[in-house]
Amino acid sequence: MATKTGASTRARLLDAAEEMINRQGFAATSIDQIIDKVGMTKGTFFYHFKTKNELARALIERFAAADQQFLRSSMERAEKLSDDPLQQVLIFVGLLIEVGEQLDANPQPGCLFATYCYERGLFDEETHRVIADAMMSWRRVLGGKLRAAAEQHPPKTEADLDSLADMLTVVFEGAFVMSRSISGPGVFAAQLRHYRAYLQLLFGG
Amino acid sequence: MATKTGASTRARLLDAAEEMINRQGFAATSIDQIIDKVGMTKGTFFYHFKTKNELARALIERFAAADQQFLRSSMERAEKLSDDPLQQVLIFVGLLIEVGEQLDANPQPGCLFATYCYERGLFDEETHRVIADAMMSWRRVLGGKLRAAAEQHPPKTEADLDSLADMLTVVFEGAFVMSRSISGPGVFAAQLRHYRAYLQLLFGG
DNA sequence: GTTCTTCTACCGACCGGACGGTATAATCAA
DNA sequence: TTGATTATACCGTCCGGTCGGTAGAAGAAC
Incomplete structure (x- = not known):
């Protein structure tokens, strides 16, 4: 056809x-x-x-759509496996660690968000907004869970929960840079485990 | 002249x-x-x-040299302010938080290491090595301190100290991506404070 | 059931301009 | 004079983008 x-x-x-x-x-x-x-x-x-930049936008929209679907489906899986918000977050990060292990097996894993943001001047506002929206929705979903978790398990230290949610994205993006720059095993998995350990220590385990 | x-x-x-x-x-x-x-x-x-790529190499070498000098001078300052390795690390990260606050005031802060690693295919092996060496020396310096700290303050959880040292670089690089992608105040400072909080919780304080 | 039209999907020659890079002359301090 | 430095004109290639056109399937009309 x-x-x-x-x-x-x-x-x-x-x-x-x-x-x-x-x-x-x-x-x-x-x-x-x-x-x-x-x-x-x-x-x-x-x-x-129509233009090369329209390809860029189509690419980032496809990438962001997959990213969103992954975020939602992973959180849903975590929600099915526990009723406690803190456990849900820890399971959620655990699922990401599994993904991280796959990325670590990859020769040169990459994130289109980061690639675009380092050539920022080439793209239009709408393209930028797609990326910002994607990151904001990670903050919203994970941040919401963290607030619920904090109610039941008061954190050991005063901590801003939005930036704590952002830290997952930050660690992920940073791990891309590191895994590309130095050749070593298990960068993603190790970094995400540190993030999980931080959450465990912060909310007490 | x-x-x-x-x-x-x-x-x-x-x-x-x-x-x-x-x-x-x-x-x-x-x-x-x-x-x-x-x-x-x-x-x-x-x-x-001689060529455009020679400019690229000169740029990254200058950038890496400044990076190295900053690493050493910051650690020396921290060492002068305390004798305890854990405190030295915490002070060291504190100094980085100050730098982070300056970066947060910047409209579009950037790291040449990350920029290059997202256009990796354009550069030769030697250029890549400059970046890898720079990151490795952060691991070496900070990792060494963390090992000394761990001897005096046994960590609450089993943790790989090299990847814990790497996490500083990871957080830094990830914060670049996030601060460029979403416009919000204090990304660097907030993320680095989380890293410091993790260290404090991990080594007990 | 064959002609005409229309639409999607694809092709490849071509354009003007920008690219990295070169050749060489001019300038100028020591 | 010499060697470091700057200016000008130019080269061949590749770039994003245009354009006229083709193949073939699907209707529609008669």
């Missing part, structure tokens, strides 16, 4: 672009390189994307 | 390049843009740097 091939062609372009942008950034990834990789022509590319 | 102007010319090129690379990345920063900004010509640029 016509529509089917069209959709898969678009997806293949997005896949190729994401992989190359991950390695060398957006500006250094030319349209020629992308179409060469998937064996298509320029006409095809510009049929699916 | 000839040498003097030469040196300052070179430095001005490096300054301009760093600022623009910070905003839009390396690939998207053209030599023409750099020389326009400082009001020079191409001949001048290529007298000082």
